[in-house]
Amino acid sequence: MNLLDCITSSFSSLIQHKLRSCLTMLGMIIGVFAITTVLAISKGGKELILSEFLTAGTNIVMAFNAQMETRMDKLACLTEDQVMAMKEVIPQIADLSPMHFLQIPLKVKGRMKQITVLGVPENFFRVRGIKASSGRMFTGEEVNRYEKVCVVGKELFYDLFGKTKRLGQEIRVEGTTFRVIGVMGHKLEFGPININTAIGVPSSCAMRLLGTRDIYAVQFLAKEGVSMPLLKKRIKNHLRQIFGGRDSFDVHSVDELLSMLNKVMGVISIVLGSIAGISILVGGIGIMNIMLVSVSERTREIGIRKACGATKGNILLQFLIESLALCSIGGGMGILASVGLVLIISTVMKVAFFISGMAIILGFGFSFIVGIFFGVYPAYIAAKINPVEAMRYE
Amino acid sequence: MNPNFIKLSEIKKIYTMGETVFSALNGISLSIARGEFVAIMGASGSGKSTLMNIIGCLDNPTAGTYLLDGEDVAKNNDKELAQIRNKRIGFVFQSFNLLGKQSALDNVMLPLLYSGLLRKNRGKIASEALEMVGLSTKLRNKPSEMSGGERQRVAIARALVNNPEIICADEPTGNLDSQTSHEIMEILLGLNKKGRTIILVTHEADIAGYAQRIIRMRDGGIV
Ligand SMILES: Nc1ncnc2c1ncn2[C@@H]1O[C@H](COP(=O)(O)OP(=O)(O)OP(=O)(O)O)[C@@H](O)[C@H]1O
Numbered sequence: 001m002n003l004l005d006c007i008t009s010s011f012s013s014l015i016q017h018k019l020r021s022c023l024t025m026l027g028m029i030i031g032v033f034a035i036t037t038v039l040a041i042s043k044g045g046k047e048l049i050l051s052e053f054l055t056a057g058t059n060i061v062m063a064f065n066a067q068m069e070t071r072m073d074k075l076a077c078l079t080e081d082q083v084m085a086m087k088e089v090i091p092q093i094a095d096l097s098p099m100h101f102l103q104i105p106l107k108v109k110g111r112m113k114q115i116t117v118l119g120v121p122e123n124f125f126r127v128r129g130i131k132a133s134s135g136r137m138f139t140g141e142e143v144n145r146y147e148k149v150c151v152v153g154k155e156l157f158y159d160l161f162g163k164t165k166r167l168g169q170e171i172r173v174e175g176t177t178f179r180v181i182g183v184m185g186h187k188l189e190f191g192p193i194n195i196n197t198a199i200g201v202p203s204s205c206a207m208r209l210l211g212t213r214d215i216y217a218v219q220f221l222a223k224e225g226v227s228m229p230l231l232k233k234r235i236k237n238h239l240r241q242i243f244g245g246r247d248s249f250d251v252h253s254v255d256e257l258l259s260m261l262n263k264v265m266g267v268i269s270i271v272l273g274s275i276a277g278i279s280i281l282v283g284g285i286g287i288m289n290i291m292l293v294s295v296s297e298r299t300r301e302i303g304i305r306k307a308c309g310a311t312k313g314n315i316l317l318q319f320l321i322e323s324l325a326l327c328s329i330g331g332g333m334g335i336l337a338s339v340g341l342v343l344i345i346s347t348v349m350k351v352a353f354f355i356s357g358m359a360i361i362l363g364f365g366f367s368f369i370v371g372i373f374f375g376v377y378p379a380y381i382a383a384k385i386n387p388v389e390a391m392r393y394e
Numbered sequence: 395m396n397p398n399f400i401k402l403s404e405i406k407k408i409y410t411m412g413e414t415v416f417s418a419l420n421g422i423s424l425s426i427a428r429g430e431f432v433a434i435m436g437a438s439g440s441g442k443s444t445l446m447n448i449i450g451c452l453d454n455p456t457a458g459t460y461l462l463d464g465e466d467v468a469k470n471n472d473k474e475l476a477q478i479r480n481k482r483i484g485f486v487f488q489s490f491n492l493l494g495k496q497s498a499l500d501n502v503m504l505p506l507l508y509s510g511l512l513r514k515n516r517g518k519i520a521s522e523a524l525e526m527v528g529l530s531t532k533l534r535n536k537p538s539e540m541s542g543g544e545r546q547r548v549a550i551a552r553a554l555v556n557n558p559e560i561i562c563a564d565e566p567t568g569n570l571d572s573q574t575s576h577e578i579m580e581i582l583l584g585l586n587k588k589g590r591t592i593i594l595v596t597h598e599a600d601i602a603g604y605a606q607r608i609i610r611m612r613d614g615g616i617v
Pocket residue numbers: 389409410411416418436437438439440441442443444445
């Protein structure tokens with residue numbers, strides 16, 4: 001009896017029990033469907049977030065006083081001259097912009113909220129890659145002239161003014177009225193402030209409101225091709241020198257957030273993958289259960305086959321191939337279902353989710369292994385059956 | 395003609411069920427010649443089927459030796475025993491023992507499947523066997539679509555499809571009316587005439603009458 005014969009006789013017996021075969025496969029279908037979909041979504045999601053981050057600029061370093069929000073007055077700070085000098089001292093810096101912060105209470109959707117007001121020079125937006133989703137950012141000219149204009153983060157703008165997109169509204173900051181001239185486009189954020197819910201005003205105005213020219217945060221743009229860890233290290237060392245050997249400022253860059261994100265996504269993938277894996281396992285146990293039922297139901301058939309000359313090996317192989325077939329067909333259907341769902345999600349969400357070859361191999365391979373693992377025991381039981389007793393069996 | 399084609403010496407079969415020990419065969423010695431037609435008779439529970447299954451290599455004796463064509467059967471492993479059952483022995487049972495979901499042809503092809511015959515030759519050989527038992531028009535029928543006599547013919551076709559030397563028939567007419575029983579016995583007689591050794595278990599004297607020799611059993615022994 002060759003392998004092809006084994007396969008055909010296994011398949012014909014699966015076809016003879018269509019309903020049972022389908023129900024048994026269901027566990028496998030769901031398990032493999034889950035595992036490939038989870039892999040596709042988590043991978044696609046990660047790439048989605050990464051691409052957002054990449055537009056935010058992986059060549060930006062932020063240096064800021066970590067205690068900034070709590071006790072501003074007693075904190076270590078930089079002077080304008082110190083900040084401007086860094087451009088000369090550290091040749092890897094292409095551009096920089098000092099940042100000033102104020103917290104103001106503002107009524108948002110009927111509730112008072114603390115809102116961050118960001119005093120920045122005009123190059124801040126260019127360095128950070130922030131574009132106006134409507135209106136415009138303020139110019140250097142307006143900064144120099146202490147012009148009372150402001151730009152509002154997209155989220156905050158919607159919360160304050162609804163989806164009108166009408167500019168020219170006024171916001172009062174510490175007794176001064178600023179006119180909204182633009183909306184800052186939505187971005188993924190890092191560092192001490194979230195641009196989406198912040199208000200940007202000319203740095204000149206912010207310093208006047210604060211009554212100080214002290215700088216607690218600086219944003220640096222790296223020159224092209226500069227290694228970010230190196231730049232970070234140089235900035236850190238320079239600041240440590242200024243602050244007499246203490247690390248009063250935190251120095252961060254997007255790329256380190258990227259690696260953290262990678263780690264987090266990795267963990268999420270593992271967790272979701274394990275859940276999917278467990279469901280495959282449960283599917284496998286279901287298959288073992290059904291195969292055991294099938295063996296005892298077909299005791300007589302096994303006896304007949306043995307009387308006709310089947311060896312233990314023939315019987316073992318037949319049942320093993322049956323469970324393998326159930327698992328791999330189920331796995332294949334799970335992959336197909338997953339491909340279908342991912343295609344639908346991609347078109348609906350207009351995001352390029354896709355199922356990698358790796359996910360398919362993993363899903364299929366896993367179902368194959370489960371098929372063997374949970375098929376061996378029932379097949380072994382079948383092979384061991386004594387033909388005389390089997391044919392006496394009713 | 396080999397008078398010791400099948401040679402059993404002091405064959406015992408003991409069943410242990412927990413505490414109780416039951417001796418189904420207690421030391422049977424028996425020789426059957428090649429080409430002989432033997433009937434085994436005896437009361438229910440006397441051990442006829444047990445003996446038959448041992449002769450057919452379906453079951454192992456607890457003690458004693460069984461020489462088939464001069465070879466000690468006990469020395470064979472599972473694979474070799476399966477091969478003996480496949481090539482040298484054909485079984486016919488009272489309850490037909492056909493695969494219910496498969497056609498007559500598929501049922502008859504079963505021994506060919508395990509004998510390693512090429513796929514393309516199997517159908518032809520199996521349909522020839524079915525023709526021999528007069529079922530050439532019912533190749534595609536399933537057992538449930540056939541009468542008892544027809545089912546038993548399928549079983550006989552299956553038993554003879556691999557051209558075995560021995561046919562073991564355990565009450566092949568037990569579920570059939572007397573007319574059909576005689577038809578079945580004629581087929582077996584024909585096979586015997588072609589040189590096959592036939593061992594038949596039966597309760598009915600007229601059926602046993604087809605045999606050349608009758609062995610009577612009682613309580614696990616030959617009388
Ligand atoms: N697996 C078993 N376990 C215990 N006892 C068994 C087993 N198989 C058979 N026996 C016993 O062995 C004895 C002989 O059984 P066997 O089937 O050979 O009888 P038989 O002569 O064929 O009877 P019948 O004419 O009813 O078919 C019976 O008493 C039966 O109960």
